[in-house]
Amino acid sequence: MTNYEQLREQFETQSHDLRVHQSELENQNEALRQTNLELEWTRNRYADLFKFAPIGYLVCGQDGVIQEINQTGCTQLGSECSSLSGRPFPLFVEEGQRLQVALLLGQVVQAGPDQEPQRLEMLMLRPDGSHWQAQLECTPLLDSSGLSIRIALTDITALKTAQREAEQRSTEVQRLNEELQTFLRTMTLDLTQPQRQMEGFVKLLSKSLTAPDARSAKLLGHLQEAAADMGALTAALTQFFQSTQPNRDPRPLDLNSLVDVSFHELASERQDRQVTLTHDPLPTLHMDATKTRLLLLNLLSNALKFTRPRPEARIHVGMQETAEHYLLSVRDNGVGFDPAQSGRLFGLFERLHSEREFKGQGLGLALVRRIVQQYEGQVWGESTPGEGAVFWVELPKSVVAVLPVQVTKGQSF
Incomplete structure (x- = not known):
């Protein structure tokens, strides 16, 4: 080649x-x-x-002078963006809090980069002299020009106003609740004495009339019945007042024993009747003793009332358990109620049956609902008319401390 x-x-x-x-x-x-x-x-x-972020963003030097600011920040501070660069940020804070802001910025600089944001609520000042409330979130920034501070500025004026209004409403509700409780307590005490006097006078009058005629005897009977109704109403109002009180000294309660004790307390309501009570194994729950007793008393009393027409009344207290709740039920074979009227069951002074059929004050189930709600639970009723009813009480385990289940018991009375 x-x-x-x-x-x-x-x-x-x-x-x-x-x-x-x-x-x-x-x-x-x-x-x-x-x-x-x-x-x-x-x-x-x-x-x-x-x-265009929805909150104000500023970048300040270590001396607190504004270097950059977004449009929302300009609107919040009430000035044009071109006039804000180079101005000290603390000038836009209410005068009495400027030192606090300066100390905060100094702490951020001293902490250096890679530190958690530091937050502070401030009263801000607009050029026209009006005030607004803000939350400052200060974060250190490190770039080629050195250390600076990024400030996220959130307007919390509406939030603070809403909080103040909520606190005022809460205070007012608390005041009205205290007045209501005072009224209930006073009313029940004031009713008790005349009711007892009425009953005593009726007895004395009955004894003084050796041979009352039929009309007088009938009137005395009505008077005695009215005195008894007033006593029942006073007792119901007293129970309702107790249900409005805060939970006091919750302690472990064996529901097996409490159901039996409550049922024995209702001896007068099952006198001369054949009533059978049974119950599932019931747990021991950490609850207020007085309120739990009232809860069971009123559920059992309700079952006794509406099974009165039955030759044999059957009442069963059931218990089901889920991962998050206990579900207590009281089932009876009474007259039941119209499901379409179930929304009225737990209202104050509500009655789904006439006074002639079933006497009552219309407070029992309202009291049950109030107690259950205090434990963040739910209560409802189900029925088919003529075939009995069942009332359910759902209690969250997160609120009711659960202890080991007790030995099952079932009794007939």
């Missing part, structure tokens, strides 16, 4: 390598241009996010 041919071959090889390198360089340049476009798009996107 001649020198000429060798040189030509080397030239062609180098030309090919040059074209390859040129192609690679063009590809790299295109990739670099694409990366620059993406970086520019990302920068613009985050610049827009900063500028």
